[in-house]
Amino acid sequence: MELEINGLTVEVKPAELDNDQLTGLAQEVLTAANERGLELPFATGAVAVEGAMQADEVAETSHDPDVKETIKSLLTPAYGGYQAIVESVNGSRMDKEQLTVAEQKTAETEFEEWFDEDRLAYVKKTMEANPNLIWTLLATPNVTVTADEFLAGTKTFGEGQPYPTEIRSDIAKGYSPEEISGTDPSNGKAFKFKLVPNRFTREIHGEVPIQKAKLAGLQTEYPFLDSTSPLEDLTWLNTKRASGQKLVGSSAYDATYMHSFGLEPQRLGRDLFVPGLYVFDLGGLVVVRSWIGFSEVGRVSVG
Numbered sequence: 001m002e003l004e005i006n007g008l009t010v011e012v013k014p015a016e017l018d019n020d021q022l023t024g025l026a027q028e029v030l031t032a033a034n035e036r037g038l039e040l041p042f043a044t045g046a047v048a049v050e051g052a053m054q055a056d057e058v059a060e061t062s063h064d065p066d067v068k069e070t071i072k073s074l075l076t077p078a079y080g081g082y083q084a085i086v087e088s089v090n091g092s093r094m095d096k097e098q099l100t101v102a103e104q105k106t107a108e109t110e111f112e113e114w115f116d117e118d119r120l121a122y123v124k125k126t127m128e129a130n131p132n133l134i135w136t137l138l139a140t141p142n143v144t145v146t147a148d149e150f151l152a153g154t155k156t157f158g159e160g161q162p163y164p165t166e167i168r169s170d171i172a173k174g175y176s177p178e179e180i181s182g183t184d185p186s187n188g189k190a191f192k193f194k195l196v197p198n199r200f201t202r203e204i205h206g207e208v209p210i211q212k213a214k215l216a217g218l219q220t221e222y223p224f225l226d227s228t229s230p231l232e233d234l235t236w237l238n239t240k241r242a243s244g245q246k247l248v249g250s251s252a253y254d255a256t257y258m259h260s261f262g263l264e265p266q267r268l269g270r271d272l273f274v275p276g277l278y279v280f281d282l283g284g285l286v287v288v289r290s291w292i293g294f295s296e297v298g299r300v301s302v303g
Contacts, residue, residue, distance in 0.1 A: 067124050068115065071195065074137035075111060079104045080242030081235050082139040082191065088153040088234075089145055099143060102190035107139055114193045119302055122222055123195065134198040135302075136243070139191045140235040142184065144177040153234050154277065154287050160241065162248060163284030171289040172230055172275050174266040182229025193303075196228065196236055198255065200297035208274060208292035211261045215300060226303035227262030230275045237277075237285065248283035255279075259290035261298050 083101065090098045127133050145153075150172055158165030172180060183192045204214040211227075218225050228236065237256060241247060247256060259276035266273055268289065276290035290296075 067127060068120055071115065071120075071123060071135065071137060072111065074135065074243075075104070075107060075139070077239055077243035078137040078139040078193075079107050081239030082107070082141060084157075084238035084242065085153065085231070085235050086141055088156040089141070089143070089149055091156065092149045092152045099141060102141075106190050110189055110191050111139075111193060118222075119195075119224055122224075122302060126197075130199070132199070135195045136198065136236060136239055138194040138196060138232055138235045138239055138301075140181075140183060140194065140232050142187070142189045142192045144181040144183060144185060145231055146177050147172040147175060147180050150180050150230050150234060151287065153231075154285055157234065157237055157241075158285050161279070161283045161285060163282055165285040165287065167287045169273075169275075169287060169289035171266055171268065171273055172287075175230075175263065175275070179263055180229060181231045183231070192232070194226065194228065194232060195302040196232075197299055197301070199299075200254075201300040202297060204261075204300060205295065205297045207295050208259075208261045208265060208272075208290075210295075211298055215262070218300060224303055225300050227260065227298065228258060228301055229263075230260055230277075233258040233260070233275075233277055237279070246283075247279045248281070250281055252279045252281050252283065259296075259298060261290075265292045 086099050086101050093099075123135065147170070151167060151170060154167065155165045203218065204211045206214065215225065215227060236258060237247070240255070245255070257276070257278040260274045263274050266289075272292045273289035274292060276288045277285060278288070279285050
């Protein structure tokens with residue numbers, strides 16, 4: 001068959017491709033379009049969005065009958081991601097400003113307080129509706145960090161990848177520590193928990209203003225639903241790696257791409273952007289600015 005995308009014709013024979021090849025082809029088309037600033041029809045992008053996960057990703061969680069225990073089992077990699085962030089932040093700070101590492105027991109106690117019946121009911125509902133849905137539990141340090149500390153953390157993350165981090169945009173420097181972090185240290189907690197889905201949330205497909213409006217609509221029924229901050233996005237990457245995932249391969253982009261559609265856009269030249277990041281197929285982290293006029297999908301998390 002011939003696939004026509006914005007004037008380009010690509011000849012493919014889907015029946016002759018295995019699942020990995022088909023997913024890889026869809027991902028290459030989507031990534032190339034993103035780099036050129038092209039807006040693909042949603043049905044085309046959905047091929048990549050629905051791509052097969054890396055085998056390692058399956059280890060994040062399984063659909064046990066007891067959903068609460070299943071989610072609770074994610075505390076260990078979540079704590080590993082937390083430790084990586086604390087270590088990264090401390091690497092940018094003077095001794096007197098160093099963060100204290102909270103114990104994993106504290107994470108367990110605070111998780112029990114956070115994961116209430118409403119959140120549990122929502123997670124159960126979404127997992128029943130989508131058997132392929134998998135969650136990553138984030139335990140972000142409940143502190144504020146600067147844009148420079150966030151960017152330094154992306155470089156630190158890159159030291160553990162096949163390729164070093166490429167910072168294509170420092171748009172993060174236009175945001176306050178509170179916006180970069182998305183945390184609330186005033187509540188006295190050591191951790192900021194959040195559950196992020198492996199799959200993009202189709203209900204919020206569109207340009208950034210549309211995504212914000214659609215998220216607000218979802219929040220009328222589920223007020224705990226949220227987007228993610230840049231610091232949480234970095235925690236997401238470190239947590240995935242702490243769970244044993246190898247962030248490399250044709251599905252790396254889908255498995256990692258995030259953009260902070262909940263933040264107010266920053267004007268650069270004539271256009272407006274928000275921070276974003278992803279890991280490309282060879283394993284390198286790329287920190288980018290995401291144009292708010294590009295119609296795409298994001299992830300709605302349980303915050």
